[in-house]
């Protein structure tokens with residue numbers, strides 16, 4: 411039976427440290443400011459945004475939610491982002507992705523000031539990560555939350571074979587960079603990969619971000635592997651499940667993240683921690 415990587419518990423532990431940092435800033439008269447920009451009315455997105463808002467308020471942040479109509483143009487959205495770039499009460503900007511089809515996600519991501527990039531998706535920040543120069547640089551929250559699991563549970567990465575399934579700018583690419591920077595041997599698999607199970611069966615560390623419920627079965631996993639499930643899928647009963655068949659794979663893996671209460675809570679925790687870091691870094695710049 412695998413050890414379950416408890417995202418909820420680890421998130422609570424890291425949140426405590428973040429709150430201490432918020433207190434230190436508060437003693438200097440500084441309040442971290444986070445704006446979350448949401449375009450349209452996607453139900454799942456609104457739920458995440460509400461969760462983020464609740465956590466931000468609990469942390470003592472200045473928290474702004476900007477709900478924008480589905481019909482907003484790319485130019486208008488970029489103008490709003492630029493307004494927050496120069497707003498001194500805002501330290502971190504998150505634009506909920508994906509955006510509607512008529513808006514180019516990349517154009518909007520590039521409009522966010524790299525110094526206020528809550529997600530670490532700006533090409534300057536992602537580039538620094540790939541070059542292993544990501545000190546005082548925001549990093550994508552889901553992959554950095556996954557790295558916190560490895561740290562907290564003393565899971566070694568050096569010299570290990572890691573397979574990341576998914577090549578998005580949000581999860582797969584930054585995850586691969588973090589693992590390679592930690593001296594793992596990394597393979598990035600995706601929808602065009604042939605003989606996928608042959609690869610996954612050799613993985614000491616398996617990170618799955620495909621968006622298909624129960625895509626990974628026990629047969630696809632090496633005995634004793636570390637299995638990280640980034641999936642947020644709905645099963646036939648509309649219940650939240652992951653990309654990994656948890657019940658089966660739990661019996662074979664050494665470590666596994668559940669869904670819910672695994673990677674999800676860690677993503678929000680890292681967003682909160684990153685907002686505080688961005689606030690600290692900018693206060694150091696200002697002197």
Ligand SMILES: Nc1nc(=O)c2c([nH]1)NC[C@@H]1CN(c3ccc(C(=O)N[C@@H](CCC(=O)O)C(=O)O)cc3)C=[N+]21
Pocket residue numbers: 457458461504505506507508529551552642650669670671672673674675677678
């Ligand atoms: N710019 C941007 N940054 C993001 O970080 C981002 C985004 N866009 N778009 C959508 C995805 C999705 N995402 C989640 C974060 C937390 C949970 C989460 O807290 N999940 C809980 C509970 C979920 C539930 O019960 O519904 C759990 O897994 O236990 C889920 C999903 C962030 N995303």
Ligand SMILES: [Mg+2]
Pocket residue numbers: 508509510511512513514515
């Ligand atoms: Mg789009």
